[in-house]
């Protein structure tokens with residue numbers, strides 16, 4: 001990134017700098033993540049361990065995986081531990097990338113970069129994951145085209161995609177901004193609706209966030225203690241209402257040989 005004013009113009013930039021600073025320092029947040037999501041990936045999304053484990057079947061031997069919006073790289077490190085893959089990630093947060101590099105190894109590569117601006121060579125990756133990050137592409141069609149170029153023939157794009165939060169809720173998995181962009185470039189995808197699982201996950205997250213409030217406050221993270229509970233307010237009106245306001249999909253798409 002070239003100047004401070006540009007950084008401020010990026011959606012949520014300062015909030016993510018603060019978030020990754022807190023995630024690096026707070027033991028209570030790490031414990032919260034483990035209990036709420038099954039593993040600490042410093043999630044600021046909706047991915048619990050069951051969703052992350054869905055990625056494993058798309059990782060071949062000696063794979064190169066790219067994580068778009070990788071944060072501090074914890075999710076990638078988990079995938080590497082499970083499969084021995086080479087891991088690559090980029091994120092616009094300086095603090096997240098600094099912390100990712102601290103825990104890196106000879107098979108990891110973490111870089112600062114903005115979605116839509118960051119570039120990689122064609123045919124570089126066996127798998128590209130976008131876990132609650134693809135929303136930040138200012139031109140979705142251009143970005144999915146770019147991702148297709150980056151994938152090796154036979155490589156897979158894996159996207160965890162939420163509606164009703166950053167993105168407006170649409171009718172179904174074929175009407176999202178992402179699905180429309182994929183249709184525009186004639187790239188076939190599979191979609192799995194996991195809205196019900198997402199509701200259950202948020203119900204658990206709320207229970208755990210309330211449990212950890214005092215510990216977070218004791219560590220000086222009062223505003224995060226409040227925010228973690230607020231992030232689950234979507235469930236307060238019950239499952240039926242949640243379904244009418246929110247959706248969560250896992251999309252996968254394979255680049256043809």
Ligand SMILES: C[S@@+](CC[C@H](N)C(=O)[O-])C[C@H]1O[C@@H](n2cnc3c(N)ncnc32)[C@H](O)[C@@H]1O
Nearest residue numbers: 016043044045069071091092114115131132136
């Ligand atoms: C909702 S969080 C998801 C993080 C992580 N993938 C997960 O599932 O927990 C979105 C991530 O995208 C990053 N991000 C947001 N806007 C971005 C942009 N324009 N360019 C690059 N990274 C961005 C944030 O710093 C954050 O790490």
